[in-house]
Amino acid sequence: MSNAITKTSFKLPGQTDLYVGKVRDVYHIKDELLIMVTTDRISAFDVVLPRGIPYKGQVLNQIAAKFLDATEDILPNWKIATPDPMVTVGRLCEPFKVEMVIRGYLSGHAWREYKEGKRMICGVPMPEGMKENDKFPEPIITPTTKAAVGHDEDIPREEILKQGLVDEAEYLKLEDYTRKLYKRGTEMAAHMGLILVDTKYEFGKDGDEIYLIDEIHTPDSSRYFYLEGYERRQAAGESQKQLSKEFVREWLIANNFQGKEGQVMPEMTDLFVNQVSERYIELYESITGSKFERADISDVLTRVEQNILKFITAYYR
Known part of the structure; x- marks a missing residue:
């Protein structure tokens, strides 16, 4: 047992x-x-x-x-x-062959790209003059491929349509659902004193109907910051207080893994x-x-x- x-x-x-x-x-x-x-x-x-x-x-x-x-x-x-x-x-x-990632803040992968001097991610422009964990003027959608093996890869909307991974009418629906889901998640997080920084959604079809599938808004699929002190930490150039499994990664790094x-x-x-x-x-x-x-x-x-x-x-x- x-x-x-x-x-x-x-x-x-x-x-x-x-x-x-x-x-x-x-x-x-x-x-x-x-x-x-x-x-x-x-x-x-x-x-x-x-x-x-x-x-x-x-x-x-x-x-x-x-x-x-x-x-x-x-x-x-x-x-x-x-x-x-x-x-x-x-x-x-039947899952769509893309995952819909939405980012409200310049964190994680988006920040790593930005730090290297890139100002476009998945064909979406990122404003000049931003710092790590700054809020975007509007949330941005940065889809990824759904890799069966290895890492998912960024893919712009134009490439999704060109490759026929999703047809245009359905892709526009996925974007609309992604924005609405993130808005709801953001509101629920704020009620709990949290910021939903970024997250991903997966969608699938049964017949002609589109469904939200897999998990949503968990610490494994999303990044959360604590709302209290966010502005002060940003102004002071300090790291944000996160609600995630980051502490496990930190323990591994401290133990040389x-x-x-x-x-x-x-x-x-x-x-x-x-x-x-x-x-x-x-x-x-x-x-x-x-x-x-x-x-x-x-x-x-x-x-x-x-x-x-x-x-x-x-x-x-």
Whole structure:
């Protein structure tokens, strides 16, 4: 028995496929349902760390479920049910071959490009005279390809249309949905004393209908700053206080690991694993404004499997 899930190997009724990502195990059922198990795996520098983080999967799954429910008036989403705190069941959609990244602030990848002297990203101009973490006059959309292997790559709208990855009418809809979703996420974050700096959305189709798919507004897919003190820190040229898993990357760097060849993964002690778990619970409570209810993890793998089987039995009754 273990109190963290790092691997699943369920044999589910009607199972036709299993996709294993860095964090999620996704089961296809009868080519119509997806059962997404958000595991307790944690990755940094494109490497999955050797130990799972108790409650991390529950944190990410429940944040995503909350924001999917809070945005379903903007467009329908893939979610059908959450039969377990770590599981979302949804409709199987055909994903668009691009991810829609939207940035309200000059941070992360956009800042790295800007610092190198570039003033265009994905064909979108960035104003002169900006500092790291400054707010853009208007949020900018910087799509990426959806890479099956390796890193996603920036791709301008013109190239998306030229390659026929998305047709023009649907691409304009994706841009419109992206702006509306980001606006909603920004408003909800502000209510919690946070800034939604940048995020990404994925969309898919079932028939002629466009759906929002995957996770949204989680610390794994989004960057948050604390609103209080933002202006003061910007004026003083200080780093912004972030709400993300950046602290894990910092610990790895301090222990001489950045995923490069020849580097040795530092030991993840029980103390460190518990500290990361507590930080994820803090992330949940800061983002949602709700107290985190710890699920029973005395035998978490059995619990998750039984809850999935109950759902499938009831769904196909």
